[in-house]
Amino acid sequence: xxxxxxxxxxxxxxxxxxxxxxxxxxxxxxxxxxxxxxxxxxxxxxxxxxxxxxxxxxxxxxxxxxxxxxxxxxxxxxxxxxxxxxxxxxxxxxxxxxxxxxxxxxxxxxxxxxxxxxxxxxxxxxxxxxxxxxxxxxxxxxxxxxxxxxxxxxxxxxxxxxxxxxxxxxxxxxxxxxxxxxxxxxxxxxxxxxxxxxxxxxxxxxxxxxxxxxxxxxxxxxxxxxxxxxxxxxxxxxxxxxxxxxxxxxxxxxxxxxxxxxxxxxxxxxxxxx
Numbered sequence: 172x173x174x175x176x177x178x179x180x181x182x183x184x185x186x187x188x189x190x191x192x193x194x195x196x197x198x199x200x201x202x203x204x205x206x207x208x209x210x211x212x213x214x215x216x217x218x219x220x221x222x223x224x225x226x227x228x229x230x231x232x233x234x235x236x237x238x239x240x241x242x243x244x245x246x247x248x249x250x251x252x253x254x255x256x257x258x259x260x261x262x263x264x265x266x267x268x269x270x271x272x273x274x275x276x277x278x279x280x281x282x283x284x285x286x287x288x289x290x291x292x293x294x295x296x297x298x299x300x301x302x303x304x305x306x307x308x309x310x311x312x313x314x315x316x317x318x319x320x321x322x323x324x325x326x327x328x329x330x331x332x333x334x335x336x337x338x339x340x341x342x343x344x345x346x347x348x349x350x351x352x353x354x355x356x357x358x359x360x361x362x363x364x365x366x367x368x369x370x371x372x373x374x375x376x377x378x379x380x381x382x383x384x385x386x387x388x389x390x391x392x393x394x395x396x397x398x399x400x401x402x403x404x405x406x407x408x409x410x411x412x413x414x415x416x417x418x419x420x421x422x423x424x425x426x427x428x429x430x431x432x433x434x435x436x437x438x439x440x441x442x443x444x445x
Contacts, residue, residue: 172198173222173233175245177205180237183306184263188236198234199225203241207395208386210240210280212288218248229253232295238264238311239271239395243286246277250292260294263303265315265342266396269322269350272297274358274371283383291363299351301344312339313432314396317374319346320427321403322353325370335427378402400428 172195176185181202192198201221203214222231235245235258242260249258262272278289304312316339323331330349337346354371361368382398393401407424410416 172196173201173225173227173231174198175201175203175218175233175235175237175241175248177203177237177241179205179306180241180263184236184261184303187300187302188261192234203244205237205240207240207280207382207392210244212279212281215244215248215279218244219252222248222252227252227256229256231256233258234261235259235272236261236263237267238262239267242267242272243276243278243289246275246292246294247279247289250277250290255292257295260297262297262299264307265304265312265347266318267315268299268304268347269315270318270354272299273351273354275362280383283387285379285383293362299347301347304342309339310394312342314394316342316431317396317400317403317428319350320431321371321373321399322350324403324424325373326353326357335423339431374399374401374403374406376402377405397432400432404428 172192174185174188174192181200185200199221201218203209203218222233231252233245233249233252233256235242235249237245239262242262246258246260249256260267260272262268272294275291275293276286276289277292278286281287319334319342320331323334327349330353334346357368357371378395378399378401381401382393382395385392385398404425407416407421411418411421
């Protein structure tokens with residue numbers, strides 16, 4: 172049994188799960204550096220080599236304790252090690268709880284192309300605990316809230332209207348449960364993204380390009396949810412111009428995301444005046 176963590180989750184989240192792990196048996200901890208810039212093949216090789224050094228085999232279990240970087244990369248490492256071993260996701264950020272750890276997508280980045288290498292492999296389980304959210308700074312919570320907003324926009328208008336005026340500090344376990352339910356409903360019908368599951372990519376086509384550029388050029392790069400929020404505005408604008416989204420609906424989307432994520436007004440003005 173192996174537990175993949177980054178420095179932050181090793182310090183702040185491992186103490187929560189250690190008593191449970193101790194009851195299950197012996198385990199080894201594998202630590203990686205935090206941050207999207209480290210979700211790459213080099214760090215993945217490090218995970219594989221460490222597992223080999225500790226005697227991992229096809230009956231091993233990898234527990235991924237962390238945010239989207241850890242669950243994405245850990246899932247990929249497990250799904251490819253010895254042609255696939257079991258893994259469990261324990262997401263510790265709001266973004267990974269409502270989105271990244273659920274659905275069976277694993278992946279790493281290549282030359283700042285987001286998740287360009289990966290697999291569709293379902294974990295044995297996903298365990299979500301709200302206690303981990305108390306370890307997060309507000310910016311991380313806000314980043315995850317962008318995905319909550321996305322779930323409402325693509326699938327549940329009533330839910331969107333309920334959460335769009337919330338402060339991120341008011342997010343509860345029921346909101347997390349609802350978002351996971353939306354994603355689960357979609358992926359159950361289309362597990363490998365042949366059709367319906369593509370709606371979960373709203374904001375991501377442009378957002379991933381923005382995130383990749385930011386990682387490459389900005390010392391303080393955008394978080395995933397921040398980039399996706401900009402992507403949702405851009406794609407909302409295209410929907411308005413090409414596919415019948417009303418100006419009122421577009422303005423509501425922009426107002427909501429601007430309030431929650433404090434997106435740079437200049438970005439919004441540029442989009443609206445294209």
